[in-house]
Amino acid sequence: MATTSCDVAIVGAGLGGCFLALLLGRRGQRVVVIEQGPSIPSAGADFLKPPGLRVLARHGLADFVGRHGLRRDLIRYYHDGDPIQECRFPDGGFLIRPYQELVELIYTCCAMEGVEFCFDASIDDITMGEDRVEELALSNGQRLRAGVVIGADGTKSAVRRALAIEQRTMPYERLxxxxxxxxxxxxxxxxxxxxxxxxxxxxxxxxxxxxxxxxxxxxxxxxxxxxxxxxxxxxxxxxxxxxxxxxxxxxxxxxxxxxxxKVSSLRVEAYHKGNAALLGSAAFACHPMTGMGMSYTLHDAEILADVICAAGGDDELLDRLLSARYEPRREAHRALIDYGDALAATFRDRDAYLAAFRADLHIYGDAAAPAAWAAPR
Ligand SMILES: Cc1cc2nc3c(=O)[nH]c(=O)nc-3n(C[C@H](O)[C@H](O)[C@H](O)COP(=O)(O)OP(=O)(O)OC[C@H]3O[C@@H](n4cnc5c(N)ncnc54)[C@H](O)[C@@H]3O)c2cc1C
Structure with missing residues (x-):
């Protein structure tokens, strides 16, 4: 089969891959998304918190995605049967929408931007040059050369493996x-x-x-x-x-x-190498009790889209921009993973859990809270 080329190849059609594909497609990039499954994946995520909703709003998608979802603004927490605290979400609260439905909506928008999807196609081989991905060999026989390669292919990322980026997975063994x-x-x-x-x-x-x-x-x-x-x-x-x-x-x-x-945390030592970068669960995973994985991933995709477009096909500039603007996201992810670890480690003990609970991280993540917001308790 012939070798084809594109500006950006994205491996994985989850939330991160689809949203990045949409942002790049809208800016005129030729994007190919490679997904090993027959369709958009399903996953356990149901909550999109305020930071993620704000990312969608910035790209004119909040109403479209929120239309048939449920809005909630209150979670009540109990310990040994007694209510111990409430967390109130201001400004319209958070959205409940099953993961597959949410990602499918973004996928339908991709079609309008000319993004090409290859379903039932996984990565058989990744040819590395000197610190850059040269070519992807797909299981359907196709070969793909891309200016930029994004590994949005989940916690077991094949792209991360090919880049030889080290990772540390910690299963939550007690839960x-x-x-x-x-x-x-x-x-x-x-x-x-x-x-x-x-x-x-x-x-x-x-x-x-x-x-x-x-x-x-x-x-x-x-x-x-x-x-x-x-x-x-x-x-x-x-x-x-x-x-x-x-x-x-x-x-x-x-x-x-x-x-x-199965729930584990995942930390990786770098988010990019040369012309390839990791996104979403390929880059980090935190305990779902934070309810923030999707929100951070949407914001990360925004940064990646800006960086890729600003680099304009210049490998050296891309590497520099990824180092300066994308790698620092590891710090925000680390704080979120640590927070998830603290929740998972303390929830048996009422006082320890209340001391670990951070309403700001829980509601807004690392995004700035609106000035009028006061921490709920
Ligand atoms: C139980 C649970 C509950 C959660 N709840 C929430 C929540 O309520 N709110 C929230 O914000 N976050 C939540 N999260 C986190 C959220 O699910 C992730 O942040 C989000 O799914 C990340 O999306 P993604 O695009 O990285 O990856 P994924 O959804 O993992 O998609 C990766 C895609 O890559 C594909 N793929 C893998 N390998 C290959 C390959 N070699 N070739 C081609 N394709 C490949 C897979 O088939 C898959 O489609 C939860 C996580 C868990 C585990």
Whole structure:
């Protein structure tokens, strides 16, 4: 098969890859997105927080994406059954929209900008020159030469491997996560409730649309076999110990299909090498309790789009701009990962959790809060 060329090749059609493709396509870049799956991926993310909504607003997408999503402005936290704090989100709150739906909306916008998508095509080989990616060999036989290559290909990134960038993955070993989609109940429709127990359990109840809700359960790994593999009745006995204001959901939990989710943090030593850069979960992963991964990824894509366009095909300038404007994002990501680690390490202990909880990071991440905002407690 012939070798084709483009300005930017993006590996991975998740939120980061699709959003960057859209921004670049709008600015006249020839973009090819390579996705190993048959369609846009699904993932556990449901919440888009204020910083991410503001990125979308800057690009005229906030109304389009928010139109059929749910808006929420309050999360109530409980410890051993008692409410311990509320987190109130000002300025329209946050958006609940299942990940695949959100990314599909951005994907449909890409089509209008001439972005080319290759589904069912993964990376077979990456030819490296001196500190730069020369060519990508795809599993469908195609060969692709690109001025810039973006690894938006998730935590196991093939691009990161080819660049020989070191990474450190830390599984949250003390907290095994399960999720189920269940019918919406009155208590879940009322507000988002997140329960913690001093025995190392958590349970999070929230709606995803007018009929359905999501329930996340986190538990010590040693409890998982008994609860989820030898029959579900023990689940309710455990939840009844610390879930107080969501008991109307209990009946729907038993027949639900409980999907197991692996959660790890990921830190990498550099975000670019020559003409290639990492984006989204290929670059960093934090505990989902922060609810911020997508917001940071959207902002990172904005920076990458600016840098790529400013470099205008000049490799040396691209390298310099990535060093100056993109690499510093590692510092913001590090703070977010540390924050997620602190939440995961303390939630069993009420006082330690409250001391670790940072409303500013939780609501605004590293973006500046509006001046009128006062920290909720
Ligand atoms: C349980 C859970 C809950 C979360 N909840 C939230 C939340 O509520 N709010 C929030 O902001 N963030 C949340 N996050 C984080 C959020 O999911 C990530 O920040 C976001 O998905 C990053 O998007 P991405 O584009 O990097 O990658 P991904 O969505 O991981 O997409 C990577 C894509 O690359 C493709 N790919 C991989 N390898 C190859 C290859 N070799 N060739 C071609 N394609 C390839 C994959 O198929 C996939 O489509 C959560 C994360 C988890 C684990």
């Amino acid at each position: 095994l996560m399960r999720v189920a989609t269940v019918p919406l109940t009155a208590s879940i429709a009322q507000l988002n409730r997140l329960y913690f127990s001093s025995e190392g359990w958590l349970a999070y109840f929230y709606p995803i649309n007018a009929e359905q809700a999501r329930v996340f359960v986190g538990l010590p790994p040693e409890d998982d076999k008994e609860i989820f593999q030898d029959g579900i009745p023990a689940l309710l006995d455990e939840l009844k110990k610390f879930v107080t204001d969501s008991s109307d959901a209990f009946d729907s939990l038993q027949p639900a299909a409980w999907q197991r989710i």
